[in-house]
Structure formats: structure tokens, C-alpha cells
Amino acid sequence: MVDPRAFASICVLDVGKTNVKLNAVTAAGEIVETVTIANPVRPGPPWQHHDLAGLGDWVFEELAKLANRHPIRTFVCAAHGSGGVLVGEDPDARDGGTALPMIDYEQSLPATIRESYVPLAGSFRDRGSAIMHGATHQARQLLWMETAEPARFAAARSFLGLPQYWAWRMTGVAVSEATCLGAQSHLWNAADSRPTPIVVARGWQRLLPPFASAWSSLGLVRAPLLRRFGLPDGIRVLVGIHDSSANLYRYQAAGLSDAAILSTGTWIVGMSRATPLDGLDEDAGMTINSDVYGRPVAGALTMGGREFVHVAGEDAGTAVDPAVAIALITRGTMALPSFGDGNGFFPGSAGQGCIVGSPPENAAERRALALIYIAQLSVECLAALKVDATVVLDGSYLKDPLFAKLVTTLRGSGETLFNLDAYGVATGAALLGSHGTTRARDGLHLQTADTIAAPADLLTSYHRRWRELARQAQHVPRKDAP
Numbered sequence: 001m002v003d004p005r006a007f008a009s010i011c012v013l014d015v016g017k018t019n020v021k022l023n024a025v026t027a028a029g030e031i032v033e034t035v036t037i038a039n040p041v042r043p044g045p046p047w048q049h050h051d052l053a054g055l056g057d058w059v060f061e062e063l064a065k066l067a068n069r070h071p072i073r074t075f076v077c078a079a080h081g082s083g084g085v086l087v088g089e090d091p092d093a094r095d096g097g098t099a100l101p102m103i104d105y106e107q108s109l110p111a112t113i114r115e116s117y118v119p120l121a122g123s124f125r126d127r128g129s130a131i132m133h134g135a136t137h138q139a140r141q142l143l144w145m146e147t148a149e150p151a152r153f154a155a156a157r158s159f160l161g162l163p164q165y166w167a168w169r170m171t172g173v174a175v176s177e178a179t180c181l182g183a184q185s186h187l188w189n190a191a192d193s194r195p196t197p198i199v200v201a202r203g204w205q206r207l208l209p210p211f212a213s214a215w216s217s218l219g220l221v222r223a224p225l226l227r228r229f230g231l232p233d234g235i236r237v238l239v240g241i242h243d244s245s246a247n248l249y250r251y252q253a254a255g256l257s258d259a260a261i262l263s264t265g266t267w268i269v270g271m272s273r274a275t276p277l278d279g280l281d282e283d284a285g286m287t288i289n290s291d292v293y294g295r296p297v298a299g300a301l302t303m304g305g306r307e308f309v310h311v312a313g314e315d316a317g318t319a320v321d322p323a324v325a326i327a328l329i330t331r332g333t334m335a336l337p338s339f340g341d342g343n344g345f346f347p348g349s350a351g352q353g354c355i356v357g358s359p360p361e362n363a364a365e366r367r368a369l370a371l372i373y374i375a376q377l378s379v380e381c382l383a384a385l386k387v388d389a390t391v392v393l394d395g396s397y398l399k400d401p402l403f404a405k406l407v408t409t410l411r412g413s414g415e416t417l418f419n420l421d422a423y424g425v426a427t428g429a430a431l432l433g434s435h436g437t438t439r440a441r442d443g444l445h446l447q448t449a450d451t452i453a454a455p456a457d458l459l460t461s462y463h464r465r466w467r468e469l470a471r472q473a474q475h476v477p478r479k480d481a482p
Contacts, residue, residue, distance in 0.1 A: 015079035029427035049101030079162035081183025084138035099156035128288035139186035163240025179245035182290025215435035246428035264395035268304035302344030310339035312370035375406035
């Protein structure tokens with residue numbers, strides 16, 4: 001007999017900056033099938049932008065195929081927080097219903113926009129983050145749109161986070177949602193649940209539709225989409241959620257509301273409901289987000305994936321040999337931040353990354369040093385959040401068994417759990433379909449991290465020295481730095 005739990009009943013659209021995934025997921029959060037497409041960026045004018053019309057055709061066509069193979073009854077989208085879409089009245093209009101093309105957030109801003117934005121952006125408590133690079137923040141995108149295309153901007157109906165944009169394309173209903181606006185959009189003060197000063201000053205309230213909960217149903221897929229793409233009738237569409245908040249939600253829904261969550265991948269992202277908002281340092285990568293219930297969440301983030309590649313190189317290689325890592329630690333070889341153009345947790349360190357001590361001699365040592373470095377950045381993230389209780393680790397670096405051991409050893413105190421499931425965003429988003437039930441506990445399989453088999457004082461003294469050097473904002477790069 002086939003286990004009925006194996007049937008996927010939820011489709012999760014996971015929109016990343018580089019790739020887009022459409023996942024068939026069971027009600028318990030188990031991924032059954034995934035299809036993927038690149039998320040390319042088109043050149044301007046008026047700016048680099050994403051092809052939402054073309055992507056829409058792919059989404060709806062693939063959804064129809066998935067629905068032929070699985071009994072899909074629910075659709076929900078999770079997406080990164082730097083994507084926003086200015087839309088008109090008609091979701092079937094040209095260019096995916098957009099009033100202006102969706103801005104690629106990684107491109108540079110015109111100097112006039114960059115300079116005029118700062119005095120309008122409000123305090124750190126308003127923004128929930130430092131002012132980051134390029135067009136990262138949705139408020140910056142809106143300012144650029146309004147300045148460059150005033151007539152088309154004035155004719156727009158709504159500005160939507162990416163999950164809410166896809167929900168609007170599916171149903172025609174426009175809403176705002178707390179986790180998306182609370183993900184450094186600079187449009188919503190998550191700490192005080194109110195619009196930011198720039199929204200009020202520019203009269204942008206008209207572009208922010210009423211709020212709805214991420215798990216709320218906006219209705220069924222519209223008839224024109226059913227006819228055009230052969231979609232089955234009766235698929236309900238949920239409001240949708242910010243991707244990191246979806247990952248946090250799967251633990252909240254399973255009863256781990258008090259645990260801090262640290263996810264690793266392109267970004268190292270720490271989130272903790274227990275951390276007080278007072279004292280968060282915007283210059284050290286700290287943030288104020290919103291959880292699915294609209295409550296503020298302290299966070300910290302840095303681009304760990306790119307830092308890893310700077311040290312290890314592009315070759316992924318195999319799992320790190322613990323003996324190689326211990327040898328590097330014993331001889332005092334360290335990777336110091338930051339190799340990229342962001343400061344991460346160390347103000348003033350951008351572009352100053354270097355290797356000190358005896359340099360790695362081969363690919364295995366470079367990968368081991370990179371893993372040690374990412375573990376140290378992860379521990380620094382938790383220290384910044386003042387987390388001394390239970391932490392759950394998840395994400396791509398858990399594929400290497402040494403990573404969790406390094407983190408728990410360097411932490412020195414507090415319980416460290418880890419989750420080998422690499423699909424936390426899709427799982428968390430899918431669980432919105434069963435919000436309010438105990439189903440989230442069914443698919444959560446946590447393990448306790450062990451410490452490294454090495455003298456504890458060796459690692460603690462190494463990490464103490466690394467932290468001292470990392471906090472010296474200016475490093476002298478060595479010729480052997482990657």
C-alpha cells in the first residue's frame with residue numbers, strides 16, 4: 001500500500017536571486033519533486049531588471065505539469081527580501097502586470113539616488129538594517145522609480161514583495177505581508193509596526209495594500225490562468241513569506257520558538273526572538289526582522305558563501321578531514337575578514353580580508369581553512385545576538401560533518417542542534433498550509449552536535465586570537481591571500 005503522506009499537495013515557488021525553484025511538497029513539509037530555472041537579469045533601459053513575464057510562463061506551465069503528477073491543492077511563494085514589484089491594475093497585462101520593470105537589486109544606483117536616500121531613510125530602528133549596497137532596499141528602488149519615471153510611477157497601483165506579487169498574479173488580490181516588508185525593505189518599521197519615515201514623507205502609503213497573514217488564503221487561481229495553461233481548478237493561493245522567515249517558521253511551528261536559528265549558505269543568517277532589540281549594532285551586520293506573526297526578531301547576517309569561496313576557491317571538493325583542520329589551527333593559520341565588499345560583523349573590514357600565519361599548502365588545506373572561517377563567522381553571529389541557550393544550525397554547510405562540531409566547540413556553552421534538511425525554505429513555506437496544527441513536528445529531525453576531538457583550550461585560544469585580529473578594522477593583506 002502507498003503511504004498517503006507521500007503525495008505532494010502543496011506547490012512552493014522559491015524565488016532566489018540566481019535560481020527559481022518550483023517544489024511539490026507534502027503537507028508535512030517533505031520535498032517530493034523540484035524543477036529549477038535560472039533567474040536571469042536583463043539589461044536596461046531603464047535599469048537592469050528581471051523578466052517576470054517570461055518567468056510567469058515557466059511557473060504556470062511547470063505548475064500545470066506538477067499538478068498532473070501530484071494532487072496539488074495549495075500554492076505558496078517564498079522569496080528573498082530585496083525583490084519588490086510595482087504593479088498596475090491588471091495581472092494579465094504585458095510584462096507580468098508591472099507598472100515598471102522589477103529592479104535587479106545588485107546593480108549600482110545613480111549617484112543622485114544614493115545621496116538623496118540617506119537623509120530620508122530614518123533611524124536604524126525605522127530601517128531595521130544598515131543602508132546596504134546597490135538597490136538592496138525596496139525603498140531605494142521606489143525612490144529610483146519615482147525619480148526616473150514619475151508618470152508611470154504615479155499610475156501604479158501597488159508595490160508588492162515578491163511572494164505577494166506571485167499571489168497577485170494568481171488571484172488578482174494585492175496584499176502586504178509582515179515578513180516581506182520586515183526584511184530590510186526600509187518601508188516598514190518592524191519594531192513598532194508602522195511605515196518608515198520615507199513612506200510617509202513621499203506619500204507611498206497608497207502603494208502598500210492592507211496586511212494579511214502569510215498563511216491566509218487569497219482565493220483560488222484565476223480562471224484566465226486555468227484556461228491558458230491547463231491548470232486544475234480549485235488550487236488555493238496563500239499570501240506567501242520571506243525566505244529566511246519561512247525557515248524560522250518551520251521551527252516556530254514545531255514548538256522551538258525560543259531557539260535561535262542559524263542558517264548557512266550564500267548568507268549566514270542568525271535570527272533570535274529572545275535577543276533584545278536595544279543594543280543591536282547596524283554597522284556589525286545586525287538587523288530587525290519580523291516573524292510570521294508580525295513580531296520583531298533580532299537578526300544578524302553576512303555573505304558567508306562568498307567569503308568561503310575567496311578562501312577555498314571555486315572547487316567544492318570533499319568533506320574536510322578533521323586532522324587537516326586541527327593542523328591548521330595548531331600552527332595558527334587564520335583567515336581574517338572581510339574578503340568581499342561588505343563589512344559583515346566587523347565594521348571597517350570590507351576588502352581587507354587576508355590569511356595570517358603559515359598559508360594553506362593545497363586545496364584540502366584551503367577548504368579546511370575556509371570551513372574553520374565560516375564556523376567562526378557563525379559563532380560571531382551568535383555572539384552578536386547574545387545567544388547562550390539552544391541554537392539550531394541548518395543550511396548547506398551542514399553537509400560537511402565537521403561544521404557543526406566546529407561551531408559547538410567554539411561556542412563553548414549552550415546546546416547546539418543541527419538539521420541536515422537543506423530545504424528549509426520550501427518546508428517552512430509548505431507548513432503555512434497547515435498553520436495551527438501540529439504537523440510541523442512530523443518532519444523535523446534534529447540531531448545534537450558533538451565537539452571536536454581536540455584539546456578545548458587549543459580551539460578557544462585560536463578563536464580568541466582570531467576575534468582580536470578580526471576586530472582590528474584594518475588588516476595588511478598578505479601576498480598569499482586569495
